[in-house]
Every structure is written in structure tokens, then in C-alpha cells.
């Protein structure tokens with residue numbers, strides 16, 4: 001049986017007294033996109049850097065294409081593509097020349113011009129690295145990671161800071177890599193990115209995997225009732241007013257424009273008319289106007305908030 005692209009078991013990594021990864025386990029399949037989704041500081045970069053062989057874990061087991069990323073670094077180098085956050089490109093190097101140099105290290109590279117075109121860098125082919133924009137540098141790093149047709153690519157925040165057009169070009173490239181059988185392990189704190197690209201999402205918080213699965217598995221394909229109230233509600237009282245077992249959660253801590261509430265059934269049934277009526281009746285009895293009331297599909301963000309009580313957005 002084929003080994004997984006990446007297998008991490010009980011990884012622990014600290015920097016002095018800062019614990020970055022605390023007992024993380026995950027598996028990323030070959031030929032699939034796996035997204036590590038988590039807020040800033042969750043330990044995503046540290047995890048990926050250990051998998052890339054750039055850092056050693058304090059403890060735990062890491063296998064990349066069945067091999068130890070540090071002990072077998074030489075064997076893995078031609079098979080694994082890495083997108084470096086900080087480039088590693090000489091500032092005077094010109095984009096096209098640099099990429100052609102990268103291509104020359106591989107036996108069967110993707111032509112540099114094809115990648116420049118695909119990632120919207122063709123017009124910057126003659127530009128020195130120091131004069132590229134942040135987004136261009138990022139796309140060049142992605143091109144360098146994939147030019148050798150690796151079996152597996154690590155992409156750390158591949159689209160952070162890109163404008164929508166460049167982000168979509170990067171998403172297309174990632175989708176094509178997957179179609180070509182390349183395994184991709186990417187980190188992101190973009191919900192949409194994870195939802196669109198990933199076959200499997202691993203939600204990371206405080207250095208641990210708190211949930212994993214496809215988007216449908218994580219959201220349980222469930223529906224929820226959502227509304228906003230301008231004052232804080234007694235969630236326990238609302239829960240006990242429901243006609244069938246359910247959950248009531250506040251999504252934010254309430255600010256000037258109130259707090260968002262989510263009401264779900266305890267089983268996977270969609271909230272029916274009686275369930276919805278119970279919510280609105282309870283609100284009426286308590287003189288609360290449920291603003292923007294709607295029944296909708298649960299989102300990945302809801303799941304993340306339920307699991308961690310934290311927001312995924314940049315703060």
C-alpha cells in the first residue's frame with residue numbers, strides 16, 4: 001500500500017517557552033490538496049517547516065513520502081516542492097533568469113515561460129527581484145516550488161496578500177497540480193481558500209488539530225438558524241424553548257451593532273417550521289427583534305467558532 005504524502009503523529013515544537021505545536025497529528029494523502037486552516041499563531045508554519053525538514057520537532061514522528069524529512073533530505077529534495085516565505089532569491093536576480101536557473105536543477109521541469117505566463121509574471125520576467133511587488137515575489141516563490149514537477153508541494157499561505165486576480169490564478173494552478181496527481185499541503189487562514197481547494201481540511205488551533213474532514217463532513221451538511229440581536233440573549237432560556245433538542249451559540253461578543261446568534265438542531269435534521277417558530281416566538285416574548293433572521297447552511301467558520309471560540313480572520 002502507498003504511504004501517505006505526509007504523516008505527522010504527536011508533533012511537539014516549542015521555541016523557548018513558546019509552545020508552537022503541542023501534540024499535532026495529521027495525514028495528507030498523495031494526489032490531494034490538504035489545507036491546514038487556523039488563525040495566526042496556531043502553529044501552521046512551524047508544522048510545515050518541520051515537514052519540509054527546515055526545523056526539527058522536539059518530539060513526535062514525521063514522514064514525508066514515507067521518509068524522514070531531515071535524515072532523508074537529499075532523497076526528498078527532487079520530489080518535494082517548497083514555497084519559501086522569504087524567497088531566498090538574490091535581490092539582483094531577474095525573475096525569468098531565476099526561474100530558468102531553478103528549472104535547470106530538475107530533470108523534467110515545467111518550462112519557466114509557461115509558469116511565468118500562468119502566474120501573471122510574464123511582464124515582470126526582466127524585473128529584478130528587489131523591484132517586484134510583494135504579490136509578485138509570492139507568485140515567483142510558488143513558481144519555484146512547482147517548477148520541478150514535484151510529487152508533493154508545501155505552500156505556506158500561498159495567497160496571503162495577493163489581489164483577487166492573482167489569488168484566482170494561484171488557485172487555478174493548485175487545482176491543476178492536483179489534477180496532475182501532485183499532493184499539496186497548504187496553510188491558510190482563508191475559509192474560502194480551504195473550501196474551494198482542499199479535499200481535506202485540518203483545523204488547527206493552539207498547536208493541535210481540533211477537527212478534520214471534508215467541508216461537508218466538518219459542517220455536517222447541516223442547516224442553522226441565524227439572526228442578530230441588539231442585546232445579549234439568555235441562550236440557555238432560548239435553548240429550552242426549542243421544540244426539539246438544539247444548540248444556541250453567540251458568534252461574537254456583541255458590540256455596538258449587537259450579537260450574532262446561531263441556533264442548530266442537536267441531530268442533523270434541518271430546522272423545520274415549528275423550530276423556527278419557537279425561535280421567533282421566544283424572541284417576541286422577550287421583546288427581541290431577530291434581525292436578518294435566516295435559515296442557512298452551516299459554514300466552516302461556524303464550525304471553527306464552535307470548536308475554538310475564536311475568529312479565523314486576521315486580527
Ligand SMILES: Nc1ncnc2c1ncn2[C@@H]1O[C@H](COP(=O)(O)OP(=O)(O)OP(=O)(O)O)[C@@H](O)[C@H]1O
Nearest residue numbers: 015018019020038039040041042043044045046047
Ligand atoms: N522562530 C520562532 N521563534 C520564536 N517563536 C516562534 C518562532 N516561530 C513561531 N513562533 C511562535 O510559535 C507560535 C506558532 O507560530 P506559527 O508561525 O507556527 O503559527 P502560524 O499558524 O503559522 O501563524 P501565522 O499564520 O501567523 O504564520 C506563535 O506563537 C509564534 O509566535
